[in-house]
Amino acid sequence: MSSDRPRPLNGQRVTSADVAAAAGVSRATVSYVLNGVHDRISEATRIRVYDAAERLGYVPNAVASALRAGRTEIILLAMPSWPLGPAVAEFVTAGVTEFERRGYTALVHFQAGGDSRVFARACDRVRPVALIAPEEDLPPARVAALRENGTRAVLAIAPRPLDHVATLVVDQGTVGEAAMDHLVERGHERIVVVMPTEPEFALLGKERLRGAQAYADAHGATAYPLHVPCDPGAIAAALAPILSHQPTALYAFNDEFAVAAIEALGEVQLAVIGTDDSMVARRLGLSSVSFGAPGNWSRIVARLHDTIEGVSDDLSPIVVHPHVVPHGST
């Protein structure tokens, strides 16, 4: 069904020259028609061109366009080394959807190993018109190089605003703060904080703990940090000595740790809050901290779009705030 379409003699892909020939006009005219420069081409010609393009199954060569225009329509979303779970999945798909809605093609780059040259290569090859990446990948030199290469908008993901590039502020510390705030508001003053020892969680854990600790210090509460693997036995063992301080609540790194902690607690009654608002949390009635990121994407994409189009050049940081989804456990 695609093979019986008329094809140019050379057997290659249909180009605008083929369409031009078929419509009896010049390539320039084809370009004008197909790019919607309406006040330049007569109705009759437009019809002929559209028709020929349709008949030949013409699809413009985006690489050629990109070379000519100096930029693509592709947006690269480089993921920080976040452990890939439902929360991150939601973040990504919401972002991708919003970009696609605006007519861009959003592609995700997973930095498998921490080699920044891989990322640099990806940028060079894709020449994305806009780019979202963790700050580690965006030192000033790279941002400059990107701009020279046709990238019109760059957004760094960082825990605090950077000054050489617009920043999407995702501070894991605020997750810890939100959790502690929720607990302290409910009268808890001695709070166990369960953080992971698993290396893939180390970074996130450190930040969340920092936030929790800072909040406790600032509000006259006490945080009892626990560094353990996600295992009820290990948690129980580490918890035992702390119970003598009579903690009344527990904040866990994520919902999985929260579940393990609940198991570890056994008879002991503590208020428990987790992180991610995952299915498990909802199922078990576990209060949980969540980044409401999806709702922020329309704002983010709108900003990038305006920057790309040169309409505005707002470099102010976009801050994403976590919020607590309360359930029965607190």
Next chain:
Amino acid sequence: MSSDRPRPLNGQRVTSADVAAAAGVSRATVSYVLNGVHDRISEATRIRVYDAAERLGYVPNAVASALRAGRTEIILLAMPSWPLGPAVAEFVTAGVTEFERRGYTALVHFQAGGDSRVFARACDRVRPVALIAPEEDLPPARVAALRENGTRAVLAIAPRPLDHVATLVVDQGTVGEAAMDHLVERGHERIVVVMPTEPEFALLGKERLRGAQAYADAHGATAYPLHVPCDPGAIAAALAPILSHQPTALYAFNDEFAVAAIEALGEVQLAVIGTDDSMVARRLGLSSVSFGAPGNWSRIVARLHDTIEGVSDDLSPIVVHPHVVPHGST
């Protein structure tokens, strides 16, 4: 630090012409040197060119290369609408890593809504040299169009081999089979199969159940399918009437459902097996079915590489098999 590099007068990006001028040679020579056509250029010239390129911070324009060569170095990995959890995350990162190792740039495309035009647009814009995508996105016409556009290798993800395109056979039915096989081998004959009602799991659930059912039928065992949400209460309720049949084992859609089922069982003792070999499974000593996909990637990438290079043209399907990771629960 990037701004004090010498730049061509026009203030734009360094091109091969700039390097040529700086090295006192032609652009052709620059191209030859940088593309490693060693038996053509004298040692002295090579040094001069490398030197100039380095000094100017020259990075070849991949878009121009791609236009000229008719192909890019980018590989697109379009994800089937699998729920993004640890198992899928491992699958993706293993694949990406292997491609990067081979010098390709692997980008992931998340089909947010099921609109195939979004995917088509992505292909047109990226012009990937190879492509892995679910079969829904690869009807014969599209495969043909891709080949015309410079995509040298196409791999469809499908539950069974397709004949218009090489296939990565990922049959969720075999997951059900593997689980049942494990249980039947251990003497179980009446097995509860817990499958989700959540829409995002519907497809996978249907296939896994089909496989489990088929295996049971073929081996004189009985499968008692249960369609429930991931909730201990719901599972317990649905389970109650079935317990009169004296089942001895339970196979759950995934590890989360397995955990919920264990909770639902309470005092009732059944052998339980889940799916995904997730952290939870390992933690709780839950036997689990896992696609050993990561190990398959080197084979997959090698095949695509050979096809891209035109070395071989093996179209035979690549079959990925699940296996059971046994723990204490069975």
Next chain:
DNA sequence: ATGAAAGCGCTAACAC
């Protein structure tokens, strides 16, 4: 209202 032509940056066939 339309066409001719230049050129984005690169590579490779063909000179010398």
Next chain:
DNA sequence: GTGTTAGCGCTTTCAT
């Protein structure tokens, strides 16, 4: 051993 040159397919002045 090195340079000249012709495009890849597109867009966009500048002419007409």
